[in-house]
Amino acid sequence: MNSNRTTRSWRLRRRPDGIINENDLELVTEEIPEITEGQILAKTIYFSLDPTNRIWMSDIDQYMEPVEIGDIMRAGGSLAIVEDSKVSHIKVGDIVQGGMHGGWQEHFIIPGEEAIAIPKEESIPLTALISVLGFTGPTAYFGFLDIGKPKKGETVVVSAAAGAVGSIVCQLAKIKGCRVVAITGNDNKCEWLKNDLKVDEVINYKKEQILDSLREKCPEGIDIYFENVGGETLDAALTLMNNYGRIPVCGLISMYNDWDAPGPKMFRNILMKRLKVEGFLVSDYLDRYSESLEALSKWMVEGKIQYKVDIVEGIENAPSAVNKLFTGENTGKLVIKVSDEP
Ligand SMILES: NC(=O)c1ccc[n+]([C@@H]2O[C@H](COP(=O)([O-])OP(=O)(O)OC[C@H]3O[C@@H](n4cnc5c(N)ncnc54)[C@H](OP(=O)(O)O)[C@@H]3O)[C@@H](O)[C@H]2O)c1
Known part of the structure; x- marks a missing residue:
């Protein structure tokens, strides 16, 4: 069903020396793979840019494996819309979190057992779900x-x-x-x-x-x-x-x-x-995540917590945008908008 359709992703070409240089990454175009039984194909709406992207690019002892040369750049968080589904509990048009499968990419596949559709609540914008109510x-x-x-x-x-x-x-x-x-x-x-x-x-x-x-x-x-x-x-x-x-x-x-x-x-x-x-x-606190989301949501409704999201449009801008975190040019949570919200 997806043959001949292409998708873009940023792959790590070499490890940066100091601040990230655009040539440290490469924007590659590939064919979207077919999904098989039990899988979901998701199209990224937003992915998060985080200071830890720079840590993951370095070959140092860290809290998880660094991104390998040639691999798609990992994202701290992403929100995506389901384009194709071969599982019963997720349907086309659902919004899902990318988790460890989302990255600096337009499309990705999620194993069905790991996909959870986000309940649609008009009062909570997607930008909140990738920032204050993300991580x-x-x-x-x-x-x-x-x-x-x-x-x-x-x-x-x-x-x-x-x-x-x-x-x-x-x-x-x-x-x-x-x-x-x-x-x-x-x-x-x-x-x-x-x-x-x-x-x-x-x-x-x-x-x-x-x-x-x-x-x-x-x-x-x-x-x-x-x-x-x-x-x-x-x-x-x-x-x-x-x-x-x-x-x-x-x-x-x-x-x-x-x-x-x-x-x-x-x-x-x-x-x-x-x-x-x-x-x-x-x-470290995944088992208590819902406690924090409940408390933060309540304080937001009470007007005690505000947040800002800095949206940079276009996957092609990810490597230059991530450096805003190091120059201080970002205001609030920095995200890349890859495609329109539904
Ligand atoms: N432990 C965790 O689980 C976890 C999770 C998320 C984030 N973090 C960490 O939390 C920190 C903030 O992350 P964030 O996502 O919220 O990013 P952020 O604060 O939205 O953006 C980074 C900010 O750091 C400041 N900065 C950059 N270089 C600096 C320098 N050399 N000296 C002083 N300030 C500098 C800049 O603000 P100014 O304009 O004020 O300079 C920049 O806007 C980072 O260290 C990140 O690694 C940790």
Whole structure:
């Protein structure tokens, strides 16, 4: 049925050296394979672009296998419409999550037993399902609440605060009655954080001296530092942590293009201040996913959580768009729109 129809996908051609170069990937056109009994053919609507795409391109010891040279680039998440189905529980036109089968590609096949049709709810846009109610909201939820263990009145510092994860952490911290100091690298993002998300203080790390600004804006020290970036920001936060402070380590984006960058100079404060520093992956919490989605949805309905999605149109733009995450040009969850929503 699909013979002679073609589909495009981005395959990894070589491992990037520093920032991703468009020639590190190759846009290939291939024939859409026929599906067999028990399979589904899905056409991508959105796929997520994530800082971890850069980690997966590197041949380093990491939390899952790197993408192999020649393989289709993995996507952190995708939403697709079913074009053909040879299973009884999924029909043409259903919307499905790509899971581990979706990637930087226009079409993909999912084994029927892994496909779950997403219930159609007019009130929940697909862009929410690939952002705050995809995996960036749950990342913020479990990292901040489970590891950060916030208490009312505590001072919380969030790095990459206007990003997909960081912006949700800021709002969760406000919901929990904390004082929030948000760090970002752009004045428009500072305005959004202050005026719309109602954080208490903002710092533009590209204009200000991070340690001086943090010292001024955290006069009672830092109780929770939600770590998204590493580098100089981590050092500044470590310097000002209070006794028994918590650091959920969600990401280290400043290092993804340069793993030789030095580690924190103030490591000693983990001892001196008896800090809890814990790395986590949202996938560690899969069995509690529904808890986070329920809570986040409720807060969204109550107007306590807002989110932004930065949509770049066209699969051909994926390699240039992913670098927006490293230059800070994205506002909110960065996604590629591959085809129109139904
Ligand atoms: N552990 C998990 O399961 C998990 C899941 C999702 C994401 N993460 C991590 O969470 C972090 C945020 O991811 P996201 O998807 O929400 O992306 P994002 O925050 O929407 O985008 C990345 C942001 O990081 C900032 N940034 C980039 N390079 C930087 C640098 N050298 N120094 C300081 N800030 C820098 C930029 O914002 P500015 O304009 O503010 O510079 C950029 O917009 C990443 O570290 C990611 O790897 C972890």
